[in-house]
Amino acid sequence: MRVAAVLSAICAAVLTFAVAGCGTGGYTDGGSQGAGKQLFTQACGVCHTLADAGTAGTIGPNLDDAFAQARVDGMTPDTFTQVVAVQIRFPIEMTSTGAPGMPAADDTLPSCDDVEGDAFCVRDQDQAVADIAAYVAAVAGTGVTADAPTDGKSIFTASCGSCHTLADAGTAGAIGPNLDEARPPKALVVDRVTNGQGAMPSFKDSLDSQQIEAVSAYVSSSAGR
Ligand code: HEC
Ligand code: HEC
Numbered sequence: 001m002r003v004a005a006v007l008s009a010i011c012a013a014v015l016t017f018a019v020a021g022c023g024t025g026g027y028t029d030g031g032s033q034g035a036g037k038q039l040f041t042q043a044c045g046v047c048h049t050l051a052d053a054g055t056a057g058t059i060g061p062n063l064d065d066a067f068a069q070a071r072v073d074g075m076t077p078d079t080f081t082q083v084v085a086v087q088i089r090f091p092i093e094m095t096s097t098g099a100p101g102m103p104a105a106d107d108t109l110p111s112c113d114d115v116e117g118d119a120f121c122v123r124d125q126d127q128a129v130a131d132i133a134a135y136v137a138a139v140a141g142t143g144v145t146a147d148a149p150t151d152g153k154s155i156f157t158a159s160c161g162s163c164h165t166l167a168d169a170g171t172a173g174a175i176g177p178n179l180d181e182a183r184p185p186k187a188l189v190v191d192r193v194t195n196g197q198g199a200m201p202s203f204k205d206s207l208d209s210q211q212i213e214a215v216s217a218y219v220s221s222s223a224g225r
Contacts, residue, residue: 030130031081031127031129031130031131031132031133031134031135032130032131032134033131033134033135033138034135035128035131035135036131036132036133036134036135036136037052037053037135037139039109039122039128039131039132039135040053040055040132040135040136041053041054041055041157041158042120042161042162043108043109043120043122043128043132043162044057044108044132045057045158045159045162046059046159046162046163046173047059047060047102048060048061048062048063049062049063049064049206050062050063050064050136050139050140051064051139052139052140052142053139053158054149054154054155054158055158055159056155056158056159056203056206056207057159057201057206058201058202058203058205058206059100059201060102063136063140063141064140064141064142064143065141066140066141067080067136067140067141068140068141068143069141070083070141071141071142077137077138078137080136080137080140081133081134081137082133083137084132084133084136084137084140085129085130085133087102088105088108088109088129088132088133089105089129091103091104091105105125105129106125109121109122109125109128109129110122111123111125117172118172119172119174120162120172149211150210150211150214151214151218152214152215152216152217152218152219153168153169153218153222155207155211155214155215155218156169156171156215156218156219157169157170157171159203159206159207159215160173160215160219161173162175163175163176163200164176164177164178164179165178165179165180166179166180166219166222166223167180167225168222168223168225169222175199176199176200179219179223179224180223180224181224182223183220183223183224184219184220184223185220186216186217186219186220189215189216189219189220190212190213190216193207193212193215193216194212
């Protein structure tokens with residue numbers, strides 16, 4: 001079970017980096033859940049589904065599923081926080097199967113000193129890790145799902161904005177085409193969101209047909225305006 005593997009890696013990581021004694025919870029603390037939620041949506045949601053954040057990424061594991069069992073097994077909130085922090089700091093960037101793993105912290109949470117323009121970045125990476133860890137630990141796998149967003153703009157911000165620029169939504173992603181320039185008709189948006197293409201994942205397992213309809217209507221009506 002992956003979470004258990006991450007957990008056992010914590011002691012090693014903590015000892016290696018001499019940050020704190022294992023199990024004392026000193027690996028990260030003082031995170032703010034509110035800030036963490038927003039950062040998660042910007043930095044992590046593109047790859048991870050997390051119901052509370054309303055994100056539907058499918059490149060990495062569904063974090064509600066990944067942590068639900070650990071919660072049942074009685075993992076304490078503090079341990080949980082450490083697991084998430086370690087994952088962000090020491091991800092497996094290349095998996096044994098050769099499939100792309102999770103990017104390094106300098107890629108998921110790039111420092112504003114290294115980023116030009118208005119792309120996503122953080123001023124204090126340690127604080128960002130603490131905030132995200134506190135947030136994910138509090139909500140992942142609780143089964144207490146905030147209502148998944150149903151309005152197109154919120155769905156776009158949570159699931160699409162980190163890869164696509166769309167001025168109306170205030171997003172500046174550069175992995176996929178700039179949608180203000182592409183101005184895709186609705187049918188094309190529905191097709192891409194449902195089936196994916198190239199580097200764009202399919203969302204048909206993470207967004208229901210109503211959400212796909214809403215985000216497609218939003219993109220086709222707001223792009224280029
Ligand atoms: C580009 C895609 C991508 C981004 C962005 C990303 N992850 Fe991941 N994440 C992955 C992949 C892929 C894995 C599985 C890697 C592996 O097998 O080791 C993973 C694994 C994880 C796990 C372990 C889940 C488990 O089942 O044990 C956690 C926790 C996690 N990510 C949290 C985060 C957080 C928090 C962020 C934001 C700071 C983030 N991820 C950003 C792709 C991503
Ligand atoms: C991981 C990054 C990523 C995410 C997340 C993502 N896209 Fe894309 N998107 C791409 C890439 C890359 C392409 C270009 C695919 C190709 O043609 O090879 C693309 C293409 C598109 C196109 C076609 C544009 C054109 O003119 O050809 C639309 C429309 C689109 N995406 C909408 C969305 C919407 C809506 C979402 C959220 C539900 C989304 N994308 C999420 C990366 C992403």
